[in-house]
Amino acid sequence: MNNKSSHSSSHNTTPLDLSAAVEQFVAQGGVIAVIPDGETAESPMHLVAEETPVIEPDLEKSSKVELLKSLAAKGAGVSALQYSLRMNKKDIRQLAMENGVKINFSRPIKEPKKETHYDTADIDDAVAGHAMHYSSLGYTVPEIAQLLDLSIRQVWNIGKAYRFEFKQYRDGDTP
Template sequence: MNNKTTHRSPDQRSTMDLAAAVERFVAQGGVIDVIKEGNVSPPRSTPAPANTPDDAQERNSKVHLLKDLVAKGAGMSALQYSLRMNRKEIKQLAFEHGVKIAFSRPISEIKREALQDPMEIDDLVAGHAMHYSSLGYTAVEIARLLDLTVRQVWDIGKAYRFEFQQREDDDTP
């Protein structure tokens, strides 16, 4: 059984592909060094990119930005996003320039206010909350009107045993 194929042999195809690749490389400005048989070419060392003034200026701007962000209390994720560096590079940069990154911070005062006991809110405010609730206001709207947090409004409702209206289309935070 003799089956003739119209495909070229793999050796011919790779030789032609290699020749085409070499022609493209030379056409794009590439240079091919010819080495005589038996000689070994010395390994080429790629010159290390020298620190140019642009690199030094960019590094200084990153150090300045790092100091500013750390002073504002930015976390590691924010630093990674702003500096476009990985964690290891950021830690190294901070260590080199004496910057201390705070990985855990105390609870802010805003959150402390939200942890107040709902019974500390007087009956007058609770009465206003019940009145607004009976008018159909949501907990978010009541919190905004009475200058309270949403958690405080929900706790008032729980303590005084009344419910708030909920809207499905409510886009307010």
């Protein structure tokens, strides 16, 4: 894709432009610090670190407790609290227990399982025969399970009980 810009990129800066820009900067109140040879300038990180006010631990803890209470009342979970309070899970739980705050723990919603116990005793020979027939036609286990309204585990257990194997993949499929 060709992106063409309407602006010319061939603009060359001349020393006159640079000196004019410096004079304009100084005229507007800007200050240029000259660093003598052999010395280095102070890092801006040191200046920022010195300017930030130090918050007392008690004041910081009380502000975090208030934030914890308000976020927990809104239903925030531990992950959201970690992000907002900038604390790890252990410290958040400890702070919540110390101050009587209840944190909502959520779990993903899962579909109910069809059966917890898979047994071939409740499957009659006719269903097993159908499974063998579909297997000989080239159907895979998930397809057989869907056709017979069984779980995949039940179809595999039929194969074990009746001692026959199912195809793992279709002819065109790759493992």
